Amino acid sequence: MAIDKRVQSAADGIGPVKDGAVVMVSGFGGAGFANILQDTLLEIGPRDITLVANSATHPFSHTHKLVEAGLVAKVIVTAARGRGSDLSPFELLWRDGKIELECVPQGSFSERIRAGGAGIPAFFTPAGYGTDLCAGKEVREFNGRPHVLETAITGDLALIRGDCGDRYGNVSFRFTQMNFGHAMATACAHTVVEVREALDEAMPQEEVQLPGVYVNSVVAVGGEP
Amino acid sequence: MAIDKRVQSAADGIGPVKDGAVVMVSGFGGAGFANILQDTLLEIGPRDITLVANSATHPFSHTHKLVEAGLVAKVIVTAARGRGSDLSPFELLWRDGKIELECVPQGSFSERIRAGGAGIPAFFTPAGYGTDLCAGKEVREFNGRPHVLETAITGDLALIRGDCGDRYGNVSFRFTQMNFGHAMATACAHTVVEVREALDEAMPQEEVQLPGVYVNSVVAVGGEP
Amino acid sequence: MSVLSRNQMAWRAAQDLPDGGVVNLGLGMPVLVSNYMPADRDIFLQSENGILGVGPEAEDGYEDRNLVDAGSRRITLRAGASIVDSASSFAMIRGGHIDVTILGAFEVAVNGDLANWDSRVPDKGPLVGGAMDLAAGAKSTWTLMQYNTRDGAPRLRHACSLPLTAPGCVKRVYTDIAVVEVRVGGFVATEIIPTISAEDLRARTGAPIAIAGDCRPLVAPMIEG
């Protein structure tokens, strides 16, 4: 049957999500937040999910809605600080011990996710050595310098925002919209991409930034470029 | 001073090469062999080099000239078998114990080079476990499966073939010409790219496949697309 | 009916490829499988030099030397194809994103061990290529080979006598006289050509082989060449 990964709705794309699922959400600094997919996930309402995203508190990402609704048992992030001195939804839950936090240096964060998609269960990195974030991690010297062993992160579901997508699941990104999207798509069992525009024709190979092999569903949601 | 990495000749781009240098050469299956740069390296004539290339024996790559000239003390490759039953230049030297061979599974080969450019000194992979090629390597189980520890490969000089290059060192590749070129460029202290065409204008960002930060010199050598 | 020809063996293996799947075909006989893809299935062929979506070989006059597959064939791209570099291609392979790889083989052991890369020809150099990564990384590894060597020795054995490619990876074996599954308990023939008895098959096998309760005749259409 001719492959066609385009679906009519975000809910069709995501399908059922089990409690305890590990969900990755792309986006950085306002670029590439998969917000329509996150809104849909909120409606689906799985409990005790682990959220893997750059930030647990970015005001432009609907991640905070998932946190506020109490769906999230744990976050794996590089940032979990709300703006200003008031406490964000995440910080309130975290202060009260109601949500678990794993804070990861951003380079180790993205490389651990890439590793998860690339069949690399663990790797050594100099980043984070000697810091609280890597306390207790295995340390080994290479070239006279200590490195810490970091392990891969994999997930059940990746929610990604892209620019265009085709029937084969190929996706292009606009400028810095890509950020964690590629790595997360490779690291999850099921990947859904919300795109501005779904294409009727196959994307030219030189425009493909996320090959369709990593994508299960593409849903067109419009929006400005 | 305005950056301009374009040089007039391959020799200008490569510069002096010390004996014992580790030299990486891109190319796979006839696509992306940096043959003009290899010919220039032959003229420069450093001794006892370690050659990192997919194959020590591919008839379309001028790698065999470097081997035949006796410049190569060691090869790190995924293939070292000449076609047919006759022995290739490499195999003759290897049989006589005059050249050292490290044969690496191709995925570990490319990932070790990527790791070299990415500040990852070592990583675990399932590939090669239980085989002669990984005998003696550290083994560790992850998710119930044994993996071997592979270490990064870095080099002194990378010789790459691309399609177009600009003054900033940005390079684009044609179809499968990229192969090992990106990883090798990141893993070497000095990277030279021979391109079909050097551009007067900066390459549009969406066409850049190898960012200029990884490239020291670009030399236009013409040739068919 | 006689034993299956190489093309018939390739045809038979092709019939089992999953619709919508991603498949990597090894050098030699496995590449022939691409000629017999079932018309009702949409399958992406991956080539480890970086192609997702290999199309037919290029026609005379339309070859591009920078568009080659892992076997150095000058090929075309299918609709929806994309190209990545070698490190990314093996990330795809190692990360479990290839549904099936069909590899040539010298020997397969009763526990699924595969030997397909080193036949120990004196003085000839080794050529491992991507075999170890494919065997370790693909979700399913199938082999395509003659049931016996030219000398009549069994290729299905208690243990491999030649250097391993990967331990315990082979799930299914397509040959000129039988289709054999490698199950937890050992070899199980699921299809045998009508002119061979179970007894004959056992005599040509180097380890115990069971005959499946639903074992069918192995038949293939007439194919020229």
Next chain:
Amino acid sequence: MSVLSRNQMAWRAAQDLPDGGVVNLGLGMPVLVSNYMPADRDIFLQSENGILGVGPEAEDGYEDRNLVDAGSRRITLRAGASIVDSASSFAMIRGGHIDVTILGAFEVAVNGDLANWDSRVPDKGPLVGGAMDLAAGAKSTWTLMQYNTRDGAPRLRHACSLPLTAPGCVKRVYTDIAVVEVRVGGFVATEIIPTISAEDLRARTGAPIAIAGDCRPLVAPMIEG
């Protein structure tokens, strides 16, 4: 002359950036450095969300929300810019391809230890971002900060009291009253504002600080704002 303003500090740091270099500017004050790049030098600004070649902030009406830097500023690209994903961007950082990173800092220790990510505000969540990777990966790490805290406590110390970002990474410190190098023997002031004596400087420093034999007056042009 009074102490340097934030903009003057940024100006001062900018004067030392290497021509042709690749520079990453941290959030907050370091980003101001981009406003004072010496006109005779061609410098590429890297942003860890994937940009090589950050240009000026976008003018009103020309912003693109998918073209942001690591500080979420809506920016433009310079000529020769390119964009990669987050994993590739940190491969660039960790792999030593960034010549200089200028980071904000809370504290710098006499051995180069840096504390810049966690000021221990009660109940506020952590925010590490890319700081640890940048500090560990860049060829040179400089900091840009007030010499003392608002309470007058020294930021240059025997040892950091706040959680470390990376051990032994800081090479140079730009402040409102002095430029200080972190050498093997400890802090060495190389520039001091004319209105501060060596004795004053020592009194405001939490560890021994030497005055360079060729110590010069720290001066900066008048800058508005």
